[in-house]
Amino acid sequence: MLMGLGALGAWCGPAAAPVFAPLAAVYRIPLHLPGHRGIALTFDDGPHPQGTPAVLAALERAGIAATFFLVGEQVDRDPSLAAEIVAAGHEVAVHGYIHRLLLRRTPRELDADFDRAGATIADATGRESAFYRPPYGIFSAAGLQLARRRWEPVLWSRWGRDWERRATPASIAARATRELGGGDIVLLHDADDYSAPGSWRATVAALPAVFEAMAATGEPTLTLGQACS
Numbered sequence: 001m002l003m004g005l006g007a008l009g010a011w012c013g014p015a016a017a018p019v020f021a022p023l024a025a026v027y028r029i030p031l032h033l034p035g036h037r038g039i040a041l042t043f044d045d046g047p048h049p050q051g052t053p054a055v056l057a058a059l060e061r062a063g064i065a066a067t068f069f070l071v072g073e074q075v076d077r078d079p080s081l082a083a084e085i086v087a088a089g090h091e092v093a094v095h096g097y098i099h100r101l102l103l104r105r106t107p108r109e110l111d112a113d114f115d116r117a118g119a120t121i122a123d124a125t126g127r128e129s130a131f132y133r134p135p136y137g138i139f140s141a142a143g144l145q146l147a148r149r150r151w152e153p154v155l156w157s158r159w160g161r162d163w164e165r166r167a168t169p170a171s172i173a174a175r176a177t178r179e180l181g182g183g184d185i186v187l188l189h190d191a192d193d194y195s196a197p198g199s200w201r202a203t204v205a206a207l208p209a210v211f212e213a214m215a216a217t218g219e220p221t222l223t224l225g226q227a228c229s
Helices: 002-016 021-026 051-062 072-077 079-087 107-125 141-148 169-177 199-216 224-228
Strands: 040-046 067-070 091-094 185-189
Touching: 002 021, 002 141, 040 051, 040 224, 051 079, 051 199, 067 072, 067 079, 072 079, 072 107, 079 091, 079 107, 091 107, 091 224, 107 141, 169 185, 169 199, 185 199
Parallel strands: 040 067, 040 185, 067 091
Antiparallel strands: none
16 A cells, blocks of 8 residues: 555656646756746647637737647647747647646556657647647656656746636736746647637737736747757
8 A cells, every 4th residue: 555655656746846846846847947037938738720820910919939839639630820830930849649637647658649749740840849848737757757758848937827717818917927037937828628718818818918017027038949048
């Protein structure tokens, strides 16, 4: 029984890293940009047929480049939209092939998922990804080890909780930019396939306030690749 509990604890070890910074440090999972310089705006769960174009249009108006963590099954649905993200000057990263909690998946399943996700995104965009964020931000021990063989794991330091049904543009912007400063990685979503229906609309409406808060810090806006180069 004790051995079973120990194995379970090891398997779930990094799971709380998104909400407990010391644990993220122990597992070497970045929550911030190196050197605490710049701000990175990131979007998960796409591409989405309505949400992603709307976010891309807002970013173009603001002259901001972002990092999009793509889900392979969504890329397969619309590979041309994934290619548009890169053509617009943004960075693509990996969010898995299917959006399922890593704790519920075997190492063999994860290995196959990661290979498929990386290949799918590269085929659609013509770009190899350098970064990985797990669904829900939750790593298993095996998932972290397997991801690290391929990419740099990364989480976030600020989020808008924009997937929630009760989220509003004001609440999203307030949460995402609270005490915003150098080194922050901001997490938002450009899709609603795994969250409240239509939630991307509130995210898009929040973006002008997010951009304004980012500019007010005086920090440059960087993609993850730019920050880590």
